Amino acid sequence: MIALRQSIMRILLLTLFGACAFLLPAQNIDIQSESDKPIEERLVYSRQNAFKVAIHSQGFGVGFKSGKIKSIHLTRNWKGEAVSLRSLKEIRAVTISQYNARSFIYGKLNYAYVLRFGWGEDRLIYGKPYWGGIETRWTYSVGASLALLKPYYYYVVSYQPSPSGEYVETIEERTFEPGLNILGRAPFTKGFGQIKVSPGVNASLGFSFDVAKSRTRVQTIDVDVIAECFPLGVSIMDSERNKRFFITFMLSYNFGSRFNKY
Numbered sequence: 001m002i003a004l005r006q007s008i009m010r011i012l013l014l015t016l017f018g019a020c021a022f023l024l025p026a027q028n029i030d031i032q033s034e035s036d037k038p039i040e041e042r043l044v045y046s047r048q049n050a051f052k053v054a055i056h057s058q059g060f061g062v063g064f065k066s067g068k069i070k071s072i073h074l075t076r077n078w079k080g081e082a083v084s085l086r087s088l089k090e091i092r093a094v095t096i097s098q099y100n101a102r103s104f105i106y107g108k109l110n111y112a113y114v115l116r117f118g119w120g121e122d123r124l125i126y127g128k129p130y131w132g133g134i135e136t137r138w139t140y141s142v143g144a145s146l147a148l149l150k151p152y153y154y155y156v157v158s159y160q161p162s163p164s165g166e167y168v169e170t171i172e173e174r175t176f177e178p179g180l181n182i183l184g185r186a187p188f189t190k191g192f193g194q195i196k197v198s199p200g201v202n203a204s205l206g207f208s209f210d211v212a213k214s215r216t217r218v219q220t221i222d223v224d225v226i227a228e229c230f231p232l233g234v235s236i237m238d239s240e241r242n243k244r245f246f247i248t249f250m251l252s253y254n255f256g257s258r259f260n261k262y
Contacts, residue, residue: 045069050218050256052081056226057249059084065254067122075122079141085112085246087236095183102155102184107238109176110149111188114228116202118143128210135210139222145200147234151175153186176238200230206250218256225249 052063063081070076090108095101120141128135156174158181159167173186206224226248233242 044072045215045258045260047261048075048218048256048258050220050254052222052252052254054081054083054250054252056083056251058086058088058246061250061252063116063252065256069258072127073124075137077120077122077141079116079118079120079143081116083114083116085114085147085234085236085248087240089237089239104154104182104185105152106182107176108152109235109238109241110152110196112234112236113148113150115146115148116143117145118202118204120204122208125207132213137208137210138206139208139224140203140205142203143201145202145228145230147198147200147230149196149198149234151191151194153190154180155183155186157181157183178238198230198232198234200228202226202228204250208254216258218254218258220254222252222254223250224252 046069048067048069050065050067052061052065054061054063061081061083063079065077065079067075067077087108090105092103093106094103118141120139120143122137122139124135124137126134126136153173153175156172158170158172160170162168171183173190174180175191204224204226206222208220208222210218210220212219226246228246228248230244230246233244234246235241235243
């Protein structure tokens, strides 16, 4: 029994030393000291610009952020983004009695899109070692929002009296009302001339993970929670008319560059 234990220990020690012998040369090859890096990797940059693509708990979005790097610990940003906003109560349906009918969302009043503009800061939590890795920052921002509401139209069946006294079946494009006989969704282009706006304010808090391999590049994955208030309300569904408060969770990928402005 003692001999077996000794044999197992020898095997484990040999495996450990073999792994160290394999990994240490690889680390010596991959790791560069700061003085060995190209000059562009050793400069301190004062500006950064980045584009954003995002998915959030109630839609999708794109955006742009322009930042001024005040120090290694602090970056101040101006940003703008456009996102879609849907209700969590939306359920897609289809009229099976109608051939080739387009699916629709029963009770939907408007398509909603939000333009956000704001100012914020990124503050360092964990820096990136000189050989690379992931830098972590916490972020916050405040700003203004503008909701754009375009009416959602349906194809509906209605019966209109004719001069002979009979009722004639007609198909119309109408917005939602309870009791409609809906055939399907009308084209998205219907209702562009009836867009309404609702101003609001927003605030966000989150974390940013910098995964870029170069100092000249911006490449981050951000996780944010966004609170938004529209005093005039936003009506997306008939069951949630004039909803004023929204909280969404956003996951975004940001890509761009760092540079000095002379």
